[in-house]
Amino acid sequence: MPVNKRVHSKVVAQAAKDLLIERGVTIKDVADIVYQMQAPYNVNLSFDECIESVEAVLEKREIQHALLVGIELDKLAEKKMLSEPLQSIVESDEGLFGVDETIGFGAVFGYGSIAVTTYGHLDKQKIGIIRELDTKQEHGVHTFLDDLVASVAANASSRLAHRLRDREEDLEEEEIQKRDHEERIS
Numbered sequence: 001m002p003v004n005k006r007v008h009s010k011v012v013a014q015a016a017k018d019l020l021i022e023r024g025v026t027i028k029d030v031a032d033i034v035y036q037m038q039a040p041y042n043v044n045l046s047f048d049e050c051i052e053s054v055e056a057v058l059e060k061r062e063i064q065h066a067l068l069v070g071i072e073l074d075k076l077a078e079k080k081m082l083s084e085p086l087q088s089i090v091e092s093d094e095g096l097f098g099v100d101e102t103i104g105f106g107a108v109f110g111y112g113s114i115a116v117t118t119y120g121h122l123d124k125q126k127i128g129i130i131r132e133l134d135t136k137q138e139h140g141v142h143t144f145l146d147d148l149v150a151s152v153a154a155n156a157s158s159r160l161a162h163r164l165r166d167r168e169e170d171l172e173e174e175e176i177q178k179r180d181h182e183e184r185i186s
Contacts, residue, residue, distance in 0.1 A: 012068070013058065023074075029129035032050075034153050038160045057152050067148055071144065074140070077143065093142075100143050100146075110155070118158060122153060130150050
């Protein structure tokens with residue numbers, strides 16, 4: 001009878017972050033993409049906010065699970081441990097193989113339509129570390145990783161966009177309350 005082993009969420013979160021580092025992707029690499037996506041809409045955006053947003057996204061289990069699965073498949077392909085024809089498809093990042101995009105795309109749904117459209121943009125434009133991963137064929141297999149990094153960046157961008165709107169609305173509400181208060185005392 002199989003034993004149900006429960007893995008603590010902190011262990012999963014650390015494993016996902018460790019795998020990114022092992023594969024040459026830093027939080028700053030992803031935050032750089034986030035900054036490029038959000039700076040045109042937020043002149044006061046700081047790089048630290050982008051880092052914080054990436055770190056928050058990496059705390060989500062769905063993201064962690066997608067990273068664990070995708071990176072493991074890339075690593076198995078590097079070791080030629082997948083069955084054919086999957087080995088050749090993943091190793092060559094076959095153009096009609098869409099499972100890598102499907103996993104990345106599936107991981108953006110928790111952050112709304114902005115994440116979905118940003119993911120599509122990043123998948124096409126291959127910005128920053130995504131481009132490096134996509135073109136590093138002689139330095140390992142990154143069939144899944146480039147799409148997963150795009151997913152994390154898209155989610156972190158969407159998270160920031162929503163927070164910006166929340167801040168703007170809070171400031172507007174404070175202004176209204178201030179005017180109402182001034183009208184009452186005058």
